[in-house]
Amino acid sequence: MKYLRIFLLTSERASEFRGRAFVWLLVPIINTFVLFAYWNWALSYNKTVVPGWDISQLAVYYIFLLIATVLLVSHVEVDVSDRDIKEGRFTNYITKSFSYYWLKFFEELPYRLLQGFFGILILVLVILLFPGFIKLNLNFMQLFLSLVLLCLSFFISFNLKMILGLTSFWMTDSSGLRNAHEIIMVIFAGFIMPLTLMPEIVSKIASFLPFSYIIYYPVIAFQNKLSTLQSLQVIGIQIFWIVLFYFLYKFVFKKGVKKFTGVGT
């Protein structure tokens, strides 16, 4: 109940910053638009350059990628690192009878849902403007598994970003680490292009990293490019990453709290 209250209070706060949330939505729109323009030209010149994909499938891929980006990629690390640890607000959290993990989770969730809502609006706009362009050919089982994939993706992103944020216990400036993480994620999560179109070595490395399980697999699941068995395999790997990152988070948190000093808060 207390976490529900936190969720509702943060939702109220998030809705105050609607304009800001809309500007954040424009960022992935621009990025996916540029990449789509690239493939649009490439495929108009040579239709066989991307085997297994045509322009409409790539367009749908980038639209779903846009929604996945705003809905699933957590940005809690900025809050944890800059506001909680560096500014000392962490003291308020650890003196309360709340789990810091779940507190940050229910503070992050409203912003993701608000952004996801804007993303869905974009999707509805595309469906209305281009009827028949986006087809969700999923049966009930595939839709259910895709939704499970979606939910688990957010947990991987959240857990990983919490660990990233907690590195501020030891580093005065973790922006270098955060930037490196962002770049690795962009490459291996399928932001630039579908992983099956990447050089083989890149897609092989991507399968061993958690990033593709945050963005790429949910996107292609909704595009009906995963069989039921493949979806179950992906879910299994996602659970592995969630559990691994959660225990890593607990370890880093325990070590970090011992090091933390809240000055004058």
Added chain:
Amino acid sequence: MKKYFKVYLTIMKANFSMLLAFRSNFYTHTFSALIWGAFQIITILLLTSRTGSIANWSREDLIILVIVFNIFIGLFHMIFSTSLRNLPEIIHQGELDSLITLPLSSQFLVTTRSIYYPSLIRTIVSVALLIYLLSLLNIQVSLSAWILTIFTGLLGLVLLYSIWMIVMTFCIWNTKLSNLFDFLITLNGFSRFPETMFQSLKSILIVLILPFIFAINLPALIILNRPFISELIFTLILTVFFFLISIYFWNFALKSYTSASS
């Protein structure tokens, strides 16, 4: 003009002193600037692993374009972007009061407050990479072409600055929109690709993104010995137009500014 030059020199020295005081931050930020530069090149390598070329630009041409992007965007971030990123905070905290009461252009002061030296390293490394790549590909660039490249690159910087200034000025009315900065960084990304790649798009979209494309495409066109006269004329007109608009709009926006009891 001499007064402004002296003030800017003092600002540069003050920022450099701060850099020396926080050296570990400098190393971290230099690392960030370099990896973002490397990422731009990696993106082109990955995209062209399938296509080989795009819009009559070969893979090597695209890499040269993106290195030129790194050079001038590095300079842009060094000179302008940190100051513009801090503009909403300055307005929100009421620090703008102290700037608009000084006997200098407030636009100049808000634009030049912070100099981001780590980005200069990105520029220097990119220049070295460009020279190396040009010699590897046996592309000869004459002295006049280099001078024209630098001139058009600086022209592009002024164009980008003018557009950024116009957009960030909106924060005077709503300081919550500080993430317009991140939106503008993304718009800069258009200039990593050739203008011909966007020609198939609807004309209204092209009009909106052309300033960003030409700001950086132009120096690359000169280096690659491609036709550039129409793009140069267009960029010149756009630069003058947007620069004048940025001055007018900033002064117009200041009339709406209310102090935060500083």
